[in-house]
Amino acid sequence: MTLKQFLNLEWKQYFRSSYWQKSIAINILLVFFALYFIVMFLFLGIALYPGLKEAFPDQDPLNIVNSYMFYYILIDLVLRFFFQKLPVMSVKPLLTLPVKRSRVVHYVLRKSVFSFFNFLPLFAFVPFSIMLLVNGYPTGSVLAWFFLTILMSLTINFLNFIIESFSSETELSFLPIIVIAGGLYALDFFNIVSISGLVAEAYASIFNNPIFLLVPLALLIGVYLLNHRLLKSKLYLDSSLKSKVETVNASAMEWTKRFGDIAPFLQLDLKLIWRNKRTKSSVWMLVLGLLYGLFFYPQEQMSSPPFYAFVGIFVTGIFLINFGQFIPAWDSGYYKMLMSQNIKYEQYLKSKFTLMAMSVILLFVLSIPYVYFGWEILVAHFAAAIYNIGVNTHVILIGGSYNRKKIDLNQRAAFNYQGTGAVQWLIGIPLMLLPLAIFAGVYYLANFEFACATLAAFGIIGIVLHPKLMTYITQRYTNSKYKMIDAFSQDT
Amino acid sequence: MIQTTALSKSYGSKTVLTINELHIPKGQSFGLVGNNGAGKTTYFSLLLDLIKPTTGQITNNGIIVSESEDWKPFTSAFIDESFLIGYLTPEEYFYFIGELRNQNKADVDALVAQFADFFHGEILNQKKYLRDLSKGNQKKVGIVAALIGNPEVIILDEPFANLDPTTQIRLKGIIKDLAEKQGVTVLVSSHDLLHVTDVCERIVVLEKGEVIKDLATNEATLKELEVHFSGETLV
Numbered sequence: 001m002t003l004k005q006f007l008n009l010e011w012k013q014y015f016r017s018s019y020w021q022k023s024i025a026i027n028i029l030l031v032f033f034a035l036y037f038i039v040m041f042l043f044l045g046i047a048l049y050p051g052l053k054e055a056f057p058d059q060d061p062l063n064i065v066n067s068y069m070f071y072y073i074l075i076d077l078v079l080r081f082f083f084q085k086l087p088v089m090s091v092k093p094l095l096t097l098p099v100k101r102s103r104v105v106h107y108v109l110r111k112s113v114f115s116f117f118n119f120l121p122l123f124a125f126v127p128f129s130i131m132l133l134v135n136g137y138p139t140g141s142v143l144a145w146f147f148l149t150i151l152m153s154l155t156i157n158f159l160n161f162i163i164e165s166f167s168s169e170t171e172l173s174f175l176p177i178i179v180i181a182g183g184l185y186a187l188d189f190f191n192i193v194s195i196s197g198l199v200a201e202a203y204a205s206i207f208n209n210p211i212f213l214l215v216p217l218a219l220l221i222g223v224y225l226l227n228h229r230l231l232k233s234k235l236y237l238d239s240s241l242k243s244k245v246e247t248v249n250a251s252a253m254e255w256t257k258r259f260g261d262i263a264p265f266l267q268l269d270l271k272l273i274w275r276n277k278r279t280k281s282s283v284w285m286l287v288l289g290l291l292y293g294l295f296f297y298p299q300e301q302m303s304s305p306p307f308y309a310f311v312g313i314f315v316t317g318i319f320l321i322n323f324g325q326f327i328p329a330w331d332s333g334y335y336k337m338l339m340s341q342n343i344k345y346e347q348y349l350k351s352k353f354t355l356m357a358m359s360v361i362l363l364f365v366l367s368i369p370y371v372y373f374g375w376e377i378l379v380a381h382f383a384a385a386i387y388n389i390g391v392n393t394h395v396i397l398i399g400g401s402y403n404r405k406k407i408d409l410n411q412r413a414a415f416n417y418q419g420t421g422a423v424q425w426l427i428g429i430p431l432m433l434l435p436l437a438i439f440a441g442v443y444y445l446a447n448f449e450f451a452c453a454t455l456a457a458f459g460i461i462g463i464v465l466h467p468k469l470m471t472y473i474t475q476r477y478t479n480s481k482y483k484m485i486d487a488f489s490q491d492t
Numbered sequence: 493m494i495q496t497t498a499l500s501k502s503y504g505s506k507t508v509l510t511i512n513e514l515h516i517p518k519g520q521s522f523g524l525v526g527n528n529g530a531g532k533t534t535y536f537s538l539l540l541d542l543i544k545p546t547t548g549q550i551t552n553n554g555i556i557v558s559e560s561e562d563w564k565p566f567t568s569a570f571i572d573e574s575f576l577i578g579y580l581t582p583e584e585y586f587y588f589i590g591e592l593r594n595q596n597k598a599d600v601d602a603l604v605a606q607f608a609d610f611f612h613g614e615i616l617n618q619k620k621y622l623r624d625l626s627k628g629n630q631k632k633v634g635i636v637a638a639l640i641g642n643p644e645v646i647i648l649d650e651p652f653a654n655l656d657p658t659t660q661i662r663l664k665g666i667i668k669d670l671a672e673k674q675g676v677t678v679l680v681s682s683h684d685l686l687h688v689t690d691v692c693e694r695i696v697v698l699e700k701g702e703v704i705k706d707l708a709t710n711e712a713t714l715k716e717l718e719v720h721f722s723g724e725t726l727v
Contacts, residue, residue: 264591268577275579275621337575340540341592342564342641409578409623482544489574 045127066203070196080160081177105231125149144210151216158223265351276409289318297373309439312384319359321428324396332406332488346474360388383452390462401476404487493518493677498548509701521671523692524681530698532681569647570634578623593641647679689714
């Protein structure tokens with residue numbers, strides 16, 4: 001099998017799925033983001049040298065850049081972990097064909113080199129290197145330094161997949177990366193080992209002595225081969241199968257009965273969340289999301305009221321966004337069955353709504369300790385919670401009626417991280433930015449109390465209109481019933 | 493019970509099913525046979541309103557299936573594994589379907605208990621999720637789930653495929669019993685001519701989306717079908 005054939009398969013898989021045809025808006029958004037970052041990096045690359053020269057006239061800008069390389073690498077690694085996923089490929093049909101496993105893995109790994117994450121740094125490093133040359137640095141050294149940044153980018157690229165492949169086997173999938181990145185940062189921060197100094201020295205010595213470039217090159221090859229070995233060993237159908245037969249944790253969940261006719265669906269949703277790895281990870285996300293405020297509130301300059309609303313929407317709405325955006329795709333595996341059963345669409349949707357609303361209330365209660373940073377935060381969180389229940393739940397349900405992408409919960413093939421990546425957060429952005437805009441607008445025009453009241457008022461209007469909105473949403477789902485059934489019965 | 497009128501389904505310019513008139517009376521065990529692509533699953537999907545008819549309509553007990561959902565309470569089906577919910581145990585799945593069909597746990601237990609021998613001790617109380625069962629066992633769960641809630645119409649697509657011989661024989665007994673003794677209208681499709689002629693009192697042959705034979709089953713039917721299908725392949 002040649003590279004051309006692989007690419008041909010990929011191309012078809014991508015453009016022939018009904019997902020592609022429906023998600024042009026998301027693709028446009030992604031392109032927009034990409035352009036934004038490209039421009040930012042380009043600007044950074046051009047302005048960095050003169051900027052540093054002006055700010056620190058007595059230091060060598062290159063040395064300053066080198067001394068921050070460690071942090072750059074660390075941030076790059078963490079960001080990649082959350083946003084970059086190993087290219088998905090359905091390998092199962094290939095396993096019985098005369099294609100060497102090793103070749104399949106090589107292909108997947110090489111494909112990952114063409115990730116946007118590997119190109120983005122170039123937009124900063126190329127202009128920066130040119131600035132170095134313009135300012136009279138020796139050409140050979142600058143080239144060596146430039147190649148070093150590329151090698152490091154690729155090393156991080158492959159290192160990330162190694163971490164991901166370990167993470168995907170644990171329940172707390174983001175734990176390894178946090179331990180690794182946090183550990184390295186702590187070592188450096190508390191001056192136990194000055195890693196940032198070491199990294200700076202390493203960059204400097206390669207700049208002075210390009211022959212040392214062989215060291216990162218060896219490192220890159222090592223990481224690549226390790227990655228190759230890891231993935232190859234996973235490329236068996238049974239490797240993920242054998243440990244998979246879980247014992248059942250059954251509970252009757254009698255308490256859901258008080259929700260009346262939506263109880264069966266509520267039970268089903270709770271089982272869905274708890275018994276599938278993908279959905280379970282969104283539960284662990286709650287913990288992470290809940291702590292998100294600690295990132296903002298202790299810092300004086302970040303701790304202004306518009307941030308309260310933003311954090312409030314995020315903290316109380318993390319489950320809503322994470323779970324809600326895949327409605328009804330979570331049920332895509334048996335959607336046909338649901339549609340031929342004796343159910344009311346409205347009950348089905350209402351169960352989802354109830355689940356999301358309950359999560360908002362629960363998360364609001366859990367976020368009460370933030371009152372430590374000021375009572376305004378509690379008020380803003382409360383307003384945000386109401387907004388989430390009244391507006392965002394309905395918005396996300398409406399969004400769901402455009403959902404055409406199947407989620408295969410039973411999927412066991414290697415390389416499948418579908419639905420777990422943080423790219424999904426992109427969809428959450430309008431859900432967070434709109435309330436932020438409302439809040440900030442009113443805050444600057446009037447005051448904090450008015451801003452909270454306005455946000456809450458939107459939420460209350462939504463809650464009051466809930467029955468009407470649900471009828472409208474149900475209608476939307478009924479209208480796209482055939483399309484959804486068709487899309488959900490496709491394999492990719 | 494089920495009346496099909498001027499029904500057709502096209503994708504673009506390609507018509508995959510045309511049935512001008514087909515009536516299935518109450519309590520009939522009805523078999524649908526045909527080669528791949530003959531339109532069997534398309535017909536069942538239309539009957540369950542999973543796809544939209546291009547023209548015409550199907551009425552189920554007087555209800556036009558593509559316009560009202562009132563046929564759902566008395567109709568049940570098992571088309572393929574996508575009707576199962578992988579992360580539930582068989583028991584939980586039965587209870588879930590039961591709740592959707594207004595059956596309490598005791599009702600469901602009583603019904604499922606009748607199929608203990610059908611399950612061969614491999615399904616109940618195994619503490620396994622449906623996704624971890626073998627294809628054949630999954631199928632058994634799906635078929636039994638389709639019997640929950642005393643449906644008047646049961647639709648089974650390829651029920652015999654993937655089952656072991658013992659289970660096939662038991663399933664035939666179950667289907668016959670449903671139609672003969674309980675007056676349930678059973679619609680079955682199959683590639684296995686022997687099974688269909690055993691089970692169904694009426695057999696319709698579909699070819700390229702059209703009804704080309706409509707037979708009341710008797711001793712000669714199997715022979716007739718075999719001749720028909722072997723003739724087709726020779727041409």
